Amino acid sequence: MAGNIKGKKKEKSIDRPDKRKKLLYYNLRLFIAGDEPNSRIAKETLENLCKKYLYENYKLEIIDVVKDFKSAIEEKIFFAPTLIIETSEFKSRIVGSLIDKKKLLDILGLSETNSDK
Secondary structure, X not given: OOOOOOOOOOOOOOXXXXXXXXXXXXXXXXXXXXXXXXXXHHHHHHHHHHHHHHOOOEEEEEEEOOOOHHHHHHOOOOOOOEEEEEXXXXXXXXXXXXXXXXXXXXXXXXXXXXXXX
16 A cells, blocks of 8 residues: 655745835936027936836926026036936936936936836
8 A cells, every 4th residue: 555645845935025115206306508409308318217217206397597597506506407316315416418318227226127118
């Protein structure tokens, strides 16, 4: 007569990352100089990136230093375009047209896989 051998399943403890990781809220202030080409590129790049990657987790303020130079002086903005990024975890500045999307995503702590589009 063959005996029944019952094996015990070993339970593994698996550390799974929380897929509901809290997204940062980004306060973004982009200082531009009118319709100057680099300012226009920075504005378009940032607006597209926000819509695609940040969903509703951001506030974007565009300040034209030609019309509102006082804000630029208060923030010590010497070149346009300049982007000021503020979150609960960090504050950063980027000067330039923001044409390097990968670099901008890295600074924001995001990757191209964060997009659902």
